[in-house]
Amino acid sequence: MEYFTTAYSASKTNATIAIKQSKIDFGITPETDNSLPNPAELFLGSFSSCILKNVERFSILMHFDYISAEISVKATRLEKPARMDEINYVLKVHSKDNNLNIELLKKNIEKFGTIYNTVKLSCAINGTIEKISE
Template identity: 30%
Template sequence: MTETTRKLSFHVVARRTDAHGSIARCKSAELSLDTDLAGRVDAFNPAELLLAAVSACIIKGIERVTPMLKFRLRGVQVRISGVRQDVPPRLESIDYEILVDSDESEQRLALLHDNVRKYGTVFNTVAPGTRLSGVLRRQTEED
């Protein structure tokens, strides 16, 4: 007998509200989008949304694996930036820094980072087409 796996599917509806912006809806959430050619400071533009998606994927991956690894942490912060090339327009690189507030050993921090890189859906979607690199390190008082 063949075993079938259930695939997850996702659905978002985005609608232009005017020449200055759009709204994306998913489940019972709503997000303002910067689709204004002049840009907006009160909404995420498409590149920032992609960076936010990678960040959320990293954090969700950490939430998923910490119980399995019995990894103790007090908090996580992701700092991420992308560099856009003009021709053709694309993000040529994304660099991230994952700051983990934890007393776990350096080896366990490395294990956590390995899991983030291996099992993140958005991370693994973006990585083949963009130089995606970063570090996971212990958060310090200066951070």
């Protein structure tokens, strides 16, 4: 598989990533720090998206139903060299299905997630998955 994106920025304003039929604005100036995602937050968003996509994928393969899933991600950044050092996440899967095996889901996410596996080569990842029965 191959992936393709394009991005554009204008000096002293904002930037945009174009992916398929979507556009994502992001900040490149101090003025947008509180209103637009920065590149590090987009990176964590990609990590989150990978995990959520795999919840959907494995719900089919593992034969479980879920209502929704949500993930919170927090990262620690080092200064020299500037990089992510540690990523911590909490994934909450809302489901009443007894077929949902949290341990196996976590194992599959960690083994088969494209972004997950790319990131774990460069920094520590710690995560928990919780089943929320409603």
